[in-house]
Amino acid sequence: MLTRRHIRVKVLQSVYAFNQTAYQDIEKQEKFLLYSLDQMEDLYLIMLQILVEMRDQAQEYLVKSQNKHLPTAKEKNPSKNFVNNKLLQLIAEQSSLSEAIKKKKLNYWKEDDEYARILLKTLRQQEWYDTYLAKSEPSFAEDKDFIIKVYKEIVAPNEKLYDYLEDKRLTWLDDFPIVNTALVKVLSKVSGKNVKTVLLPELYKNDEDRDFAVTLFRKTILNEEKLSKEIDGKTPNWDTERIAELDMIILKMGITEFLNFPSIPVRATINEYLEIAKEYSTPKSSLFINGILDKIVKEFTEARKLNKIGRGLT
Structure with missing residues (x-):
C-alpha cells in the first residue's frame, strides 16, 4: 500500500520533528516514524468500514420507513439494490x-455514526443513485462500479468527514490521498474468488x-554534519x-x-524530492534543490562516490 514517496515524506517529517526537539532521542523518533506509517493501515480499515456502515444505516432506514403509520407506496416496496449490493456483502462477510x-x-x-448519515444524505441527492436503485437485479460488475463511484464522489471529497479524520489523528492528513487511491484500486480488483487475499493489502x-x-531516517540524522559539508559551497548566493x-x-x-541505496537511480531520487519540495516547501524550492543535487551528483560521479548497481542508475 505504501509508496516510496510516502515513506520519504514520513521520514522528512520525522527528521524535521527530531531537529525541533530540545532533547533529541533518535530511538523514540524512529518508533514514532514507524508508528505514523502504521497509521495508514488504520485509516484504510475505517474508510473501508464506513462503506459497510452506510449500507447498514440504509437498511435501518428502509425498515423504519416500512414501519411508518402511513408509509408511501415507495416506502412499502423500496429498492434494495444498495442494501443488497454484492460487493458490500462480500466486504461485510470478511471476518478479517x-x-x-x-x-x-x-x-x-x-x-460517531452521524458521518455515515451525512454521506447517505448526500448520496440520496444524486441522480445516479436513483438510476442505480431503479435497476432490475444489477450484476456484480454494476454493483462494484456503483460503490467505486460512491467512494470517489461521495466519501472521499466530503469535507466534514475530512475534518473529523484530521481531529482524530493528525498524521492522517498526508495519508488520506494515498489511502483513497489504494482503496479504489482494491475495490476494482475484488471478486468473490480473491476477496480474502485482496481486500486487506x-x-x-x-x-x-x-x-x-x-x-x-537514521543515516540522515547520524550523518548530519557530513551531509551539511557536502552542501557547503554549492550555494554561492545563499548562506546555509x-x-x-x-x-x-x-x-x-x-x-x-x-x-x-545503490539500487535507486539518481534521477529517480532527484525527481522524487523535487515533487516533495513542490508540495511541502516554498514555490522556488524545487528549482533550488534540483540545482544543488545536480551539482552534487556531478561531483560524486567525478570522485567515484556513487556506487549504483545496474544500467541507467546514474
Whole structure:
C-alpha cells in the first residue's frame, strides 16, 4: 500500500520533528516514524468500514420507513439494490476486516455514526443513485462500479468527514490521498474468488521498504554534519543558515540516497524530492534543490562516490 514517496515524506517529517526537539532521542523518533506509517493501515480499515456502515444505516432506514403509520407506496416496496449490493456483502462477510477493526479498536462509525448519515444524505441527492436503485437485479460488475463511484464522489471529497479524520489523528492528513487511491484500486480488483487475499493489502510491499524508511531516517540524522559539508559551497548566493530548513533536510535526504541505496537511480531520487519540495516547501524550492543535487551528483560521479548497481542508475 505504501509508496516510496510516502515513506520519504514520513521520514522528512520525522527528521524535521527530531531537529525541533530540545532533547533529541533518535530511538523514540524512529518508533514514532514507524508508528505514523502504521497509521495508514488504520485509516484504510475505517474508510473501508464506513462503506459497510452506510449500507447498514440504509437498511435501518428502509425498515423504519416500512414501519411508518402511513408509509408511501415507495416506502412499502423500496429498492434494495444498495442494501443488497454484492460487493458490500462480500466486504461485510470478511471476518478479517471485522477482527482487524476490533483488535485495533477502530469501531469509530458505531460511536460517531452521524458521518455515515451525512454521506447517505448526500448520496440520496444524486441522480445516479436513483438510476442505480431503479435497476432490475444489477450484476456484480454494476454493483462494484456503483460503490467505486460512491467512494470517489461521495466519501472521499466530503469535507466534514475530512475534518473529523484530521481531529482524530493528525498524521492522517498526508495519508488520506494515498489511502483513497489504494482503496479504489482494491475495490476494482475484488471478486468473490480473491476477496480474502485482496481486500486487506500489506502495508509494505516487502521488508525492503520498511528497511528503506529506517535506514533513510537514521543515516540522515547520524550523518548530519557530513551531509551539511557536502552542501557547503554549492550555494554561492545563499548562506546555509538562510536556506529553509525543510529544503536542507530534503537535500540531506537526497544525498543520503545517493550514497546508501545503490539500487535507486539518481534521477529517480532527484525527481522524487523535487515533487516533495513542490508540495511541502516554498514555490522556488524545487528549482533550488534540483540545482544543488545536480551539482552534487556531478561531483560524486567525478570522485567515484556513487556506487549504483545496474544500467541507467546514474
